[in-house]
Amino acid sequence: MNTHKIETTLTENGKLLIDNIPFKKGESVEVIIIKQSAKSCDFNQYPLAGKVIKYDKPLEPATNIEDWESLK
16 A cells, blocks of 8 residues: 655635645545644654653663673
8 A cells, every 4th residue: 555644734615735646647546534633643653742751860770780681
């Protein structure tokens, strides 16, 4: 399946105009229209957007050195 995503805004009279799509004249295409909301667009793609991230000891190892397999 060859897909192409375009984001656009409806005109005042509710018409949708899509230019420069990468398909040839006469090809059959399927059009699916999904209303976007600001939250679903940004936060689905970047789930940590807007979250506070704090590193208590960023240079310390994540586990105890005694637990490292490579040192045994």
